[in-house]
Structure formats: C-alpha cells, structure tokens
Amino acid sequence: MTPSEVSSKLKIQPSTLRKYSSLLEHEGIQFKRTHKNARLYTDSECIAIEGIIATVHSGKKSLEEAVIEASSGLKKSVSVAPRERDSDDIAAATLNEVKELKTQLQQQEERQKERDIMFVEVLEKMQQKIDRMEAQQKQLLAPVPEEPELDAPESSSQQPESEPETVTPKKDTRSLWARIWNK
Template identity: 90%
Template structure:
C-alpha cells in the first residue's frame, strides 16, 4: 500500500491533484482503503490507474472525465478477477466460517457413523445368538437316541414281592445313525 505522499512524489504531481483524481475515481465507484486518520491508501492497481489517467490527459486524446471512467472500468475489471487487499479479511473470515461448518458436518457424520457401527454390532450379536441356538437345536436333533429299555419283563418278575424294584437291562440299539434319526 502506498501513501498519498508516495504516490504524488512518484507521479510528480501535487497532492491536491492526486486528491482530485482520487475523488473522481470514488465518484465512479472505486473505494480506497483508508488509514485510521482517514487518509487514502493506494494499491499498485490504483497507482497504475492514476498514472494512466495522467498519461491519457497529457496525450490530449481524451478528456479527464473520459480517462477517469476508463481507469475506473479497468480497476473494477481487475477487482472482479483478483480480490483487493481490503477484501482479504472478509475472505479469510468467510473461509474460517466455512472450515468451522465443515468441521461441524464432519463431527456429525462421525457421530452418525458411530451410531451405525453400534447398531451393526448389535445386529451381528443377535444373529450370532440365533446361530448358536440353531446349532444347539441341530446338535439335539443329531444326538444319539438313548437306548430303548426292554419293557417285556419275564413272568417270574411279576411274582416277586413288590418291595423289590424290578431291574431293567437296557437293550443295545445297533442301527446306524440315520436309521436311529428316522427311527427305522
């Protein structure tokens, strides 16, 4: 940023002439950055525009008003392509706000992902419990059938006194596994 005295010295014009050109540019919509004492500060683009105004007026090809209009259009065009320095704080603030919003969104996504993970684990645990129950039922179905006890007792045992329990000897099943399962 250049001060008014630097610009007027470099361009070899009076400070009053610089103020006049600057005021004309402001009328065309160009806004200069100012110091805390309200003095204008000039960017390189603004310095070049004022230098162009002086050259155009001295050449006699255009009037001061036409040169100012042309310079202001050029400045506005440059400002739309590249942001001015005074806008950098606004841009930085906007970027920071956007980053904050993105962080919040990321945090929300992470929380949703954790909830999904918890739900997924719960579903997997329920499925595992069902599988375990099914396997237990399958083992029960495939378990060997207990040997049948011989129900036909000899007649002499019926004549025994009732105080003595009958001894039943189990009969061994010699059928194969599938025959026992299907009871054939």
C-alpha cells in the first residue's frame, strides 16, 4: 500500500504516518520503497501502525513503548516467515511462541484468581453491611411501647389503696407512621 492509502485507511495525516514509520525504522523495521524512495506498507505494517495509534490513544503506554511493542511484533512475524527459514526452524519458533503463550495464559489465570478472591471479599463485605443495615432497620421498625397519655385522668388516685388495679393494655391498631408520630 502507498502512504496515501495507509493514511486514508487509518484516518491519520501523512505527516503522522511518516513520524510513526520513522520511529519503526529506528527500531529496525525496514520498509520496502518505490523507485522514488517512498515507503510501501504491507498489511502487517499497517496493522502495527494502527496498533500504535490505538495504544497511544488509550493512554496505557507512551508512544515510544507502543513503537517498541509494535516493532517487536513485526520482527517476530518476519522471523517466522517460511521464505526465510526452513521447516525445523519454523517448528522451533512455533514451539517457543506456544511456550510464551502458555506462560502468558498462566499469568492471566493467576491474575483472574486474584481478582476473583478480591471480588468475593468485596461481596462478603457488602453482605455484612446489608446484614447490619437490616438489623438497624428491624430496630427502627420494632414496636414502640405505648406511653401513657398526658390528658388521661389518673384513676389510681381515685381508687382505694387496698385494691390493686389491674390494667390490661389495649392493642394499638394504628399504622406504623401514626405510632411513630403519635397521632
């Protein structure tokens, strides 16, 4: 692909494409050139530059780190190309890559286990908070003992002291809010 095709495909300015290409060349990536010395891009080089753009825009890595990562990816794809290696070397390179992928997978699994443990801990803490809140809510909604009315006449002073008065409490049929607000 020509630089203008890559620029339009990636929706970047040609100057930005030249900058990224120059950084990749500093990392050892050799682009094919036209008779006028313009760079020509392969699909893998275009994908690498697209990866640089995405990484830089995500803010996860600096431009230099993104270029180094992309160039190492391009170098790996070139080093395993069948036209440059015989079948034994390809098999060895593939095995090494499989081993690296297994290592990465194990690391991801370990990180996932750690996240799972942290997730369970957070869930347990949340459940404890919910339990505490429910207990507090039960305390708040517990029946309030009825207070004697202030305007009620005191009947105990009118009765003789020899007879003890037996008072059976009336069941309060008012709603919860009426009992709370004493209405």
